[in-house]
Amino acid sequence: MTTTETASGVLGEALRLAYGDRVVADGLDLAIPAGKITALVGPNACGKSTVLRALARLLKPAAGAVHLDGADIADMSARDLALRLALLPQAPNAPDGITVRDLVARGRTPHQRWWRQWSREDEAAVDAALRATGSETLADRPIDELSGGQRQRVWIAMALAQDTPVLLLDEPTTYLDLAHQVDVLELVAELNRTDGRTVVMVLHELNMACRYADHLIAMREGAIAAAGPPSDVVTPELVRDVFGLGAAVIACPIAGTPLVVPEGGRRAVS
């Protein structure tokens, strides 16, 4: 990719996150390490997507603050924030019939002004994003004609074209079959390796998170149950505690990362 300054870390301090009167999390502290892939995991409704929304300022914390490179994101303009942090929503939506290249080009918006709606850097960034996601051959096709996996790559390409040091992905593998899940996560890992971009993603699949994340944040009922490298934190106790599931944790025969194997049979709830 073209730029990406020194990797950026994100800090959440004493966050109180609420939708109206419904408090999702209170007094939450979390640290996203710079230049690493962090996965937020936990059962449904544990608040992981809410945390991601707060990091992207889609949800203003009722109390506490989110710091990006030491600066409070609440004080940044919409554009400044968009230059530092990109978010790919869970179910993004574009106007019907938009082509892949046009969609990816929209990622350049924060870099543009009304008098400079397009520049050579924009062109280069879009080309690079298409290349990085292997979607060059799709460039002129409307996105509604693509398969789920292709579409997800293209949306990631848009977030890449935004060229931010921090990239947030909300369940990037939902609705994808296993092969495409691996495909997308391999892509994310490669992007992180090549330019040291800080990546935070919400993932449903604990085993995928263990395999691809450097840092794992496990949440339960709006609180952090454990945080650290997957091999340190993923234990049968944690799985039981967070997911209410009895499981064995073995080493993945390929990557050596923790592999969670559910006991099954009867549900073992703590």
Added chain:
Amino acid sequence: MTFELGPIGVRVRPRVALIVALLAAVGFAALVISLSIGTFAIPPRDIVGALFGYGSGAADLIVYQLRLPRVLTALLVGAAFGLAGAIFQAVTRNPLASPDLIGISAGAGSGAVGAILIGGVTSAGAGTFAAVPLGGLIGALATATAIYLLAFRDGSITGYRFVLVGIAANGALVALTRWMLTRADIDQASRAMVWLTGSLNGRDYEHVRWAGLALLLLVPLTLALIRAYQLLQFDDDTAHSLGIPLRSARIALLVLATCLTALAAAAAGPIAFVALGAPQLARRLAGTAGIPLVTSGLTGAVLLLLADLAARTVLAPTELPVGILTGAVGAPYLLLLLARANRAGTGG
């Protein structure tokens, strides 16, 4: 195609450029024909001569004094409706959320009729260019505010809800206008009725000047927000992530579109279906994914000019108010749009 000059850079899509050129050509042809017909027919050649400053004295007089104001008003009003329609439809992501369907035009109508009745009719009649636009603007803004407050939740929007609230508002305002008309004396009421149907008859340079000045102010403000306009056609989270301050951009655009609607309605009455049809037509012509803003304005201008031309010629020598013609053509189009939206399961 990309053009760069120092810090300035724009991207032009060949097809959009072609359509813009084509619309300009059609518009110019319609303008010449529109100027040439009337009680005293002038050959198109002489019209072109008059327009480019080498016409005969008689042709100049008729073209400049009698016919040009009407044609210019049609272009300005059509452009304002086209832009307003594009903004409403884009910001709400719903082609049916057009100002002529959701009560914005009706609000301008109530406001203007109220102004006519309260202020009394001056010697110039119901087309007076002080009370009508002001009343129209107040009516349109009040309506837009009410719909916004009723339909928006936390600054986010569902197009469906917006359209339903708007249709209710439209019904209430039409009733309000009718009620006011029953209270007015017959002379005032009949003048107000002509205005309400939408007509370009008897427009003079006073109309052109005010409509032109208003557009001169509103169009640059709208263009300054064009990137927000484009991204609001995406989902909220994506637009936000790309640096668009959603709430303020949305409100600013809706206020501008409301002012554009009020300005157009004040100059020619709440002409139906131009704001609805022009953006959809422009999108199909230009082949863009979203609704093209500038092309919509241009399409609106050409559409209204063509509609006025048809209104003057189909039953000649009887002149129809242009609003009747746009209604007659626009209503089937709306049905088509609804039928299609229904099949696709979106938009309605």
